[in-house]
Amino acid sequence: MPSLTRDEAVARARLLRVDAAEVDLDLDRGAEEFGSRTVLRFTCHEPGADTFLDLAPVRLHRVVLNGTELDPADLADRRLPLTGLAAENVLTVEADMSFGHDGQGLHRSTDPADDEDYVYGHLFLDAAPRVFACFDQPDLKTPYTVRVTVPRHWSVVGNGAAREVEPGRWQLATTRPLSTYFVTVCAGPWVSVTAEHDGVPLGIHARRSLQDALRANAPRLLDVTTRCLDGYQRLFDIRYPFGEYHQVFVPEFNAGAMENPGCVTIRDPYLFRGAATPDQVFAVDNTVAHEMAHMWFGDLVTMRWWDDLWLNESFAEYMAYRMCVEVLGLDEAWVEFGMVRKQWGYAAERSPSTHPVAGSPAPDALSALQNFDGISYAKGASVLRQLIAHIGDDAFVAGVRDHLESHAFGNADLGEFLGAMARAAGRPLDDWAVAWLGTAGADRLALDRAGTLTRTVPADHPARRPHTLDVAAFAADGAPALRETVTLGADDDTVAVPGLAQADVSALLVPNAADLTWAEVVLDEATLAALPDTMADLPDPVARQVLWVALLGGVHRGDVDPRLLLDVVDAAWAREDQPTVLQRVGLAVTGTVAPVFLPPDEAPDALARMAAAADELAARVAGASGSEADGTALVAARTSARSSTDVARLRGWAAGDGLPDALVGDDDFRWLVLRRLSALDALDDAALAEAEAADRSLAGRLAAHGVRAVRPTEEAKTATWDRLRDDASLSNYEALEIARGFWASPDPDLVRPYVGRVGDCLARLDDRMGEDAVSRVATALFPLTVVEDATLEASAAILARDDLSPGVLRSVLDADHVLSEALASRARFDPR
Structure with a gap:
């Protein structure tokens, strides 16, 4: 299947103007297929010219161009030729489409809690032709009028205000001009909380089985939404441009959220059904702020081609953190940015796949997706902070306003953005842009x-x-x-x-x-030596975060012995007061340092030290009250549940005994404990079956997959591998959860036989899932815990294959680099 090239997009944009699109979707035909009827009205600037339509149906029934029937058999590789165009054209397409189960297109998911189905559209990056006929490129914007037929007990939310015109028949208001990848329809028996602020109708929606979680979280979500709405309208001096503003928490979503104008979709694990730590709550608030920033930068003004996608994300990334500080009063925001986002970006910079923030060639749409990473988000946002330091905040804000006003409801590129900045600053920015945007590396x-x-x-x-x-x-x-x-x-x-x-x-x-x-910090030897005794006493949380990131980055670069990191954890982690630092350092030790950077015989001791630190942290806040103490107790309990070998205590926690108050009845924590028991081979089938019967939710079903995958027995690993490879019914989330657990093993001998099978398994998955979903599975399925030269050789064989998509190969390349880092670290600090 060819991906649209930039040259093709430029030629088609020069030829066409899309004036209107009408889309009629019939979602009441069963669980596998839906009906799609599209009417496109478009102008051709060169009458008599030829072009092509983008379409990926199961069956194409009818195509009519200006009253003339076209042959459906002409459709090949998702392209339908259109010849002899008139100046004004009307194209009607009727087709049957397939629901997606990989988070792309029109994704359909069944909630095991009540067997209700839910549908949502995720058309990024090139999935729109899986839903309706279109000219699928970001610079052919047009207004959309959407109608939807659904089962009568369903409701519909979309880009335009939705109303039920007759039972099971919904009409959405015509939108302002949108790029194809922003169009969405969310349908199902949603539960909803609605409000209005400053004339903007607001809605928050979730699956019916999450009603209690929705009601509990809605007041905070609406508060964050309204404050950010006011903040952005003030900052940009442009009112929110898309009518209503809905946020739909959807199942099995590949990313964190998607900025569909007027109808943001968000992964529904963000709608906490149990206790949440402060850093988890912050992540959701920041996501709300991030997606709302896109309403202006990305949606109102959209990049002309995918090679400027980074600018959308960098801008929203920066603006979200700025809103969190200035509007939401979350002073810890920049600590979280450094600890979470910048670490992600620095890892991408160290990999052979590093690339400039801007100017990376995107000759086709899918190649742009490969650079959708921590460089596009975290480095880009950091570069914007440096731009503000370079020209001043007043000039930056003035430039942003100029850019948004000049290109409203249209498209723009990096040159036009920098032109607005240069006008506001009163000086050229060419050299600055080349240095910061046009070069890779930190x-x-x-x-x-x-x-x-x-x-x-x-x-x-x-x-x-x-x-x-x-x-x-x-x-x-x-x-x-x-x-x-x-x-x-x-x-x-x-x-x-x-x-x-x-x-x-x-x-x-x-x-x-x-x-x-944006730069990696290298600490001098005296500072490194002093950290165990001094880190906890530093009063500046940002400086402490910089030191933690420097330590973790140093471990990956081979500059810092991972045992020194553990010494600092012993001395300072339990005295840290930043939830994000506590959580991320704990996850790094249990998820990467112990199983990857330390030899297998040292990993148990590393986990024991982490568990002891978690007990110390729990003791520090025992008896204290308030949200900060509760959040710290949660981090301590979860870290202990990932690292403890105290089977008796873990079994007690699984039974609900001895839990912190906030975790009583918390199903998600129970699954975390069961996963650890399974990893210790201390969980029998009966206990797992009992847990599954007690929690029939989607989250519970996914957690059970992970619990089975981590069990360190030959029978469990064989069954897990066979299901991942062969079960075509697995959703994107189920495949990912299985892959995340498979390589967990105290003995590399147990999983070593599977190292050479990874490439074949990924090829099977690549045949039945979209690239976005399989790329995430590829990262999890990489045999990172088998730190051997033979694994590096097996990885090289995967990278040499020609039957894997570019995104999957990119994920393998990045994981391969971490393996190389671990091998280099072990060679330097443990040359046994």
């Missing part, structure tokens, strides 16, 4: 005791990026000793830091202490 910053900040440029990606940042020194007791803002010019490899040479020899030195720039 500089490394190191601070020495003589008072010199040194920048090391990646050898494979030389660039001259200017940095505006600060550096800090902290005394042995954690007291601030020095803080200086410095500018490292594009032509400078070093810069002197005033006063640093006079700092105490035992001081902690922290480059980029406020985390303002």
Whole structure:
């Protein structure tokens, strides 16, 4: 199946203007197929010219162009030729389509809690032809009028205000001009909470079985929504442009959320049915802010071609964190950004697949998807922070307003965005843009005791990026000793830091202490040695986060012995007060450091140390009250549930005994405990069956897959592998959950026989699921816990295959790099 090329899109956009689209969907034909009727009205600027339509039906019944019947048999590779176009054209297409079960197209999912079905449209990046006939490219925007037929007890939400015109028949208001990938329809027996703010009707919707969770979460979600709505309207000086604003929590969603204008779709695990830690709540609030930012940047003004997709995401990423601080008052936002998002981006920068923020060639649509990563989000947002440091916030906001007003309901590219910024700043930004946007790689910053900040440029990606940042020194007791803002010019490899040479020899030195720039921090030996004794006493949470990220990054780069990280965890983790830091460090130790970077015989001790730290953290907040203490107790309990070998306590927790108050009756925590018991081979089939009977929810069904996958027996691994490879009924979420658990094993011998089978399994999955879904499974299915040269050889064989999609190969390449990092770390720090 060919992917639309940029050249084809440019030619078609030059030829056509799409004036209107009418889409009629019949979703009441059963669980596998739906009816689709499309009427497109479009202008051809060169009458008599030829082009093609994008369409991916199960059956194509009828195509009529300007009153003339076309032959449905002419459809090939999702393209239908259109010849001899008139100046004004009307095209009618009637087809049967297939519901998706991989999170793409019109996805249909059955809720096992009550056997009700739900449907939602996710048309990113090129899935629109799976739902309706279209010219599928972002710069052919048009208004959409959508009608939907559904079972009579269902309701419908979409881009336009929906009303039921007769039983089971819904009409959606005609939208403002939209790109094809923004069109969505969400249908099912939703439960809803509605409100209105500043003239904008608001709705929050979820599956019927999540009604209690919806009611519990809705007040906070509506509060965040209304405050962000006010904040963005103030900042951009443009009213919300898409009528109603709905947020639909949908099942089996591949990403976090999607910014469909007027109808945002969000993965429904974000609608907490049990206890949530503060960092989990923040992640949802930030997602709400992120998707709303897109209503202006991405939806009102859309990139012309997919190679500027990064700008949509970088802008929304930056704006969401800005809103969290300035409007929601969440001071921890930039700590979370550094701890979660920047770590993701730095990992992408270290991989062979690294790429510039902008200017990466996207000759076709699918190639753009491969660069949809932590560089597009976190690095891009960091670059925008550097742009603000370079031109000032007033100029930045003025430039954004100019850009949005100039291209409203249309398309724009990076050059036009930078032009608006340059006009507002009153100076050219060409050199700055080349340095920050046109080059790959992250500089490394190191601070020495003589008072010199040194920048090391990646050898494979030389660039001259200017940095505006600060550096800090902290005394042995954690007291601030020095803080200086410095500018490292594009032509400078070093810069002197005033006063640093006079700092105490035992001081902690922290480059980029406020985390303002994009660069990996390399800590000097004295600072590394002092961290176990000093980290917990630092009063600055951002500086502590920078140090934690530097430690974790150093482990991956082979600069820091993972055992030193464990020493810092022993001494400082339980005294940390930032929920995101607690959660992410705990996950890194249990999920990567212990099973990947340490040899198998040291992994149990690492987990035991993490479990002891979790007990210490729990003891620190025992008896305390308030949301902060409750959140900390949750992190402690979950970390313990991932690392403990105390089978008696774990079984007690599974039975509901001895739990923190917030976790009593929490099904998700019970499944986490059962997963750990299964990994310890301390869970029998009867206990698992009892848990499944007690929790018939979608979340419970998925968790049970994971519990079976981690069981360290030959029979369990064989059954798990065979199901993943052969069961075509598995949804995208089920396949991912199985893959996430498979390689868990205290003994590599148990799973080593499967290392050479990964490529064949991925090829089977690639045949029955979309690239987006299989790419995520490929990351989880990579044999990262079998840290051997033979695994690297097996990975090379996968990368040499020609039967895997580009996105899947990209996931394998990135995981292969982590394996190489682990091998290098073990060679340096454990050369046995």
